[in-house]
Amino acid sequence: MSKEIYENPDLKKERQNCPFNKEEITHLLDGGKEKTIERKQLENYILSDEQLKDAVPMEYLSHADKYAEELRKACLLMHKLADSPAGQVPTLRALMGAGLGSAVLKEGNPLALHYVMFIPALMGQGTIDQQAKWLEKAYNLNMIGTYAQTELGHGTFLRGLETRATYDPKTQEFILESPSLTAYKWWPGSLGKTANYAVVMAQLYTKGKCEGTHPFMVQLRDEETHEPLPGIVNMWLNPVCISSYIHYGTYVKPTNSKLSYATMVFVRVVVCQDVTTNLRKAVTIATRYSCVRRQSELKPGDREPQVMDYQAQQNKLLPPLAATFAFQLAADHLWNLYHTANNNIEQGDLELLPDLHGLSCALKALCSSEAANFVEVCRQSCGGHGYMSCSNFPRIYGQVTAAETYEGENTVLWLQVARYLVKTRKEQSGGLSVKYLIGEEKGPKTVDTTLEGIVKLYRRAAVGLVDVAIAELDKSGRKGEAPHDAWNHAAVYLIKAAQAHARLFVVESFVDSLKEGKLSAPVRTVLSQLCELFIIYWLLERSGDFFLCSNLTKQDLLLLNSKYVELLAAIRPQAVNLVDSFDLRDEVLNSPLGCWDGNVYQRLFDEAAKSPLNQSNVHESFHKYLKPLLKSNL
Ligand SMILES: CCCCCCCCCCCCCCC/C=C/C(=O)SCCNC(=O)CCNC(=O)[C@H](O)C(C)(C)COP(=O)(O)OP(=O)(O)OC[C@H]1O[C@@H](n2cnc3c(N)ncnc32)[C@H](O)[C@@H]1OP(=O)(O)O
Numbered sequence: 196m197s198k199e200i201y202e203n204p205d206l207k208k209e210r211q212n213c214p215f216n217k218e219e220i221t222h223l224l225d226g227g228k229e230k231t232i233e234r235k236q237l238e239n240y241i242l243s244d245e246q247l248k249d250a251v252p253m254e255y256l257s258h259a260d261k262y263a264e265e266l267r268k269a270c271l272l273m274h275k276l277a278d279s280p281a282g283q284v285p286t287l288r289a290l291m292g293a294g295l296g297s298a299v300l301k302e303g304n305p306l307a308l309h310y311v312m313f314i315p316a317l318m319g320q321g322t323i324d325q326q327a328k329w330l331e332k333a334y335n336l337n338m339i340g341t342y343a344q345t346e347l348g349h350g351t352f353l354r355g356l357e358t359r360a361t362y363d364p365k366t367q368e369f370i371l372e373s374p375s376l377t378a379y380k381w382w383p384g385s386l387g388k389t390a391n392y393a394v395v396m397a398q399l400y401t402k403g404k405c406e407g408t409h410p411f412m413v414q415l416r417d418e419e420t421h422e423p424l425p426g427i428v429n430m431w432l433n434p435v436c437i438s439s440y441i442h443y444g445t446y447v448k449p450t451n452s453k454l455s456y457a458t459m460v461f462v463r464v465v466v467c468q469d470v471t472t473n474l475r476k477a478v479t480i481a482t483r484y485s486c487v488r489r490q491s492e493l494k495p496g497d498r499e500p501q502v503m504d505y506q507a508q509q510n511k512l513l514p515p516l517a518a519t520f521a522f523q524l525a526a527d528h529l530w531n532l533y534h535t536a537n538n539n540i541e542q543g544d545l546e547l548l549p550d551l552h553g554l555s556c557a558l559k560a561l562c563s564s565e566a567a568n569f570v571e572v573c574r575q576s577c578g579g580h581g582y583m584s585c586s587n588f589p590r591i592y593g594q595v596t597a598a599e600t601y602e603g604e605n606t607v608l609w610l611q612v613a614r615y616l617v618k619t620r621k622e623q624s625g626g627l628s629v630k631y632l633i634g635e636e637k638g639p640k641t642v643d644t645t646l647e648g649i650v651k652l653y654r655r656a657a658v659g660l661v662d663v664a665i666a667e668l669d670k671s672g673r674k675g676e677a678p679h680d681a682w683n684h685a686a687v688y689l690i691k692a693a694q695a696h697a698r699l700f701v702v703e704s705f706v707d708s709l710k711e712g713k714l715s716a717p718v719r720t721v722l723s724q725l726c727e728l729f730i731i732y733w734l735l736e737r738s739g740d741f742f743l744c745s746n747l748t749k750q751d752l753l754l755l756n757s758k759y760v761e762l763l764a765a766i767r768p769q770a771v772n773l774v775d776s777f778d779l780r781d782e783v784l785n786s787p788l789g790c791w792d793g794n795v796y797q798r799l800f801d802e803a804a805k806s807p808l809n810q811s812n813v814h815e816s817f818h819k820y821l822k823p824l825l826k827s828n829l
């Protein structure tokens with residue numbers, strides 16, 4: 196007799212009479228029906244393997260045992276990758292995109308940097324010969340690499356990196372050295388125990404002149420014994436300059452000195468997708484739990500309501516739900532720009548490089564910071580159970596908040612965006628993604644609160660805040676301040692302008708995607724509601740920017756507030772159906788709060804029972820410490 200599949204009655208009710216085709220949204224997010232099929236096949240291929248499951252919850256293992264267990268699974272995962280029926284690279288890309296890695300490797304993937312930075316660095320910066328020598332070896336996992344750039348003393352300021360690579364024309368070799376403690380490479384993933392090679396960013400010195408930071412391939416460990424090579428601690432020998440600019444002893448400048456930063460640009464683009472995947476998990480967990488959890492009293496004398504029926508809870512969870520669609524569509528746009536720009540760069544056309552740099556910095560900073568804030572709101576919306584390690588919120592939060600720092604600390608990236616915006620506005624040139632900065636915003640300054648009208652408000656804020664920042668810079672200049680001081684004293688305005696630009700890009704991506712997309716009427720309706728909710732939410736959160744740069748009035752704001760709460764109520768009935776459309780398996784959510792069947796309390800209880808402390812009634816420490824204390828009559 197087939198076992199009755201339990202489904203929490205409240206969740207079951209939430210799923211009845213869904214007015215739209217959930218699969219249509221799943222296909223939209225996956226990039227098409229075929230991609231969904233491929234993803235589901237990959238999920239079955241990976242998640243059905245019993246050897247990839249944790250014998251005990253990772254949180255109960257020692258640091259060394261956690262590392263060993265993650266490495267065991269990561270190596271098994273690589274074998275599965277190599278044997279994958281879909282092929283290694285498509286499977287890897289699907290693995291990265293679907294957030295599957297963290298479903299299996301919960302504490303982090305010791306081999307992630309090999310794929311996310313080491314191989315991209317070879318592909319983006321290696322010469323044809325170097326790629327012929329190393330790429331196959333890297334794809335076949337005959338070498339494990341990392342990307343070693345950050346040092347104890349420098350992570351942000353790349354021109355300040357201390358590791359030196361001095362070219363010796365006699366031996367035609369580079370001598371790499373860490374001249375000081377602060378020059379020690381610090382932070383690179385896998386560097387400590389796993390990688391035996393690294394792409395090392397170092398200042399290239401030749402003929403006594405520093406030519407700036409360049410990437411070098413360095414072997415770190417013996418391929419057989421894995422012992423560090425002699426002198427590896429503070430002196431490295433025999434590195435090879437990747438995309439060598441040394442021709443017959445002479446340094447040949449690259450067409451653009453920032454091409455050596457290309458790997459970071461790639462990862463910033465990937466990070467936008469990764470934090471969006473993590474945000475989808477957090478929103479799914481919090482939404483399903485909020486429809487299972489009944490608490491307090493809404494109507495006196497009535498049954499305790501689902502906490503999702505409180506407008507306050509909808510205000511917590513529906514903006515992040517909408518954000519997952521907004522960030523996904525923006526990340527897709529950025530990914531397409533990345534490919535176009537990269538193909539052009541390979542042909543020697545660097546015109547899109549500034550746009551790519553500006554936009555990748557903007558979106559990485561925006562998506563990571565907003566996702567981190569939203570994940571924390573999702574955690575808080577689940578009360579005490581959201582605080583438990585098994586809820587998976589602590590791990591998801593750790594992953595998204597790390598992205599606010601790595602691959603370019605967000606503040607520093609905002610200032611890069613501002614530099615690009617100020618230059619584009621002042622020079623009135625270039626600016627593929629900031630076309631609104633070239634020429635004046637046409638049309639009346641009156642405000643209408645239609646979707647198009649709100650987008651126009653975002654554009655006015657984006658261009659207006661750049662002009663406010665430029666006015667500050669010019670004011671400082673007139674006072675005789677040096678440009679670097681004027682820049683520093685305008686930082687607050689510059690960052691606001693950069694953030695407004697990033698939000699405009701996300702808003703336009705969302706609105707344009709709905710216009711262009713071939714969507715059924717029911718899906719278009721619910722996504723349009725989410726789009727309108729999200730762009731009003733952000734406007735209300737940043738109303739100061741809009742008051743400063745447009746004719747927005749108090750009446751307009753009150754009208755938008757009313758529209759916002761109406762949209763909360765309109766979307767509330769579809770919250771569970773929308774997160775179901777993400778099609779995230781329980782193993783990927785890895786949280787008793789977010790499981791599809793809503794059997795929350797039993798799963799919480801089962802998780803607690805796994806704790807070593809719950810394997811006996813009295814822990815041995817009682818007899819060692821507590822009992823003597825109890826008897827000591829202090
Ligand atoms: C099988 C399992 C797979 C599992 C995978 C799972 C997926 C997971 C995905 C996510 C995981 C990601 C893990 C990543 C781990 C982290 C890695 C790292 O953190 S690596 C280190 C990152 N470090 C940084 O990002 C450093 C940040 N600093 C900088 O980039 C630079 O210092 C700076 C840009 C801030 C300043 O550079 P500087 O040389 O000082 O330039 P200027 O500011 O003077 O600007 C001069 C000029 O150059 C332009 N510019 C700057 N950078 C770029 C660039 N990258 N591209 C193009 N142009 C650039 C700038 O705009 C200026 O232009 P101008 O015309 O003169 O105005």
Ligand SMILES: Cc1cc2nc3c(=O)[nH]c(=O)nc-3n(C[C@H](O)[C@H](O)[C@H](O)COP(=O)(O)OP(=O)(O)OC[C@H]3O[C@@H](n4cnc5c(N)ncnc54)[C@H](O)[C@@H]3O)c2cc1C
Pocket residue numbers: 308342343344345348349350351352381382383384597600601602603604605606607610
């Ligand atoms: C989880 C994780 C994984 C990582 N993995 C790697 C890796 O694999 N490989 C690698 O090379 N690195 C890695 N890193 C290092 C990471 O790239 C750096 O930490 C990051 O670039 C920030 O640099 P920093 O630590 O020097 O911060 P700092 O720049 O020292 O930041 C400190 C403060 O100074 C401020 N600040 C700095 N410069 C400016 C400025 N010009 N204007 C205004 N404010 C400024 C910052 O905003 C920040 O508030 C990793 C980091 C983390 C957290």
